Amino acid sequence: MQGYPLQQGPVVTLKDVRGMDEDGLRQMHERIREKMDGHKGEPVLFDLVETVRDVLNENNAPQSECTVCLMPMAREAVVRAGCYHCFHDVCLQGAVDYQVQSLRNHSD
Numbered sequence: 001m002q003g004y005p006l007q008q009g010p011v012v013t014l015k016d017v018r019g020m021d022e023d024g025l026r027q028m029h030e031r032i033r034e035k036m037d038g039h040k041g042e043p044v045l046f047d048l049v050e051t052v053r054d055v056l057n058e059n060n061a062p063q064s065e066c067t068v069c070l071m072p073m074a075r076e077a078v079v080r081a082g083c084y085h086c087f088h089d090v091c092l093q094g095a096v097d098y099q100v101q102s103l104r105n106h107s108d
């Protein structure tokens with residue numbers, strides 16, 4: 001990158017963005033632009049990586065519905081399984097409790 005950081009900022013391209021809606025992507029681009037505008041003429045690459053990480057953490061909520069109750073996910077009440085399926089914590093607990101009770105009834 002000739003001229004970086006003194007004459008121009010780095011070129012930032014986001015590729016293969018998965019799991020982020022258009023609003024989150026727009027927010028990411030805005031924050032990157034703000035960071036680059038605020039640090040013209042300075043090395044900023046590490047700060048950009050930090051900015052992207054912060055935006056991803058802020059928006060780290062599923063964009064789908066709970067597969068148990070089919071209602072939208074709430075950021076504070078989500079359980080993410082190892083397979084990356086997401087559930088409301090109370091829905092998953094209710095489903096597990098139901099299965100445990102069914103197994104107990106079946107074995108009696």
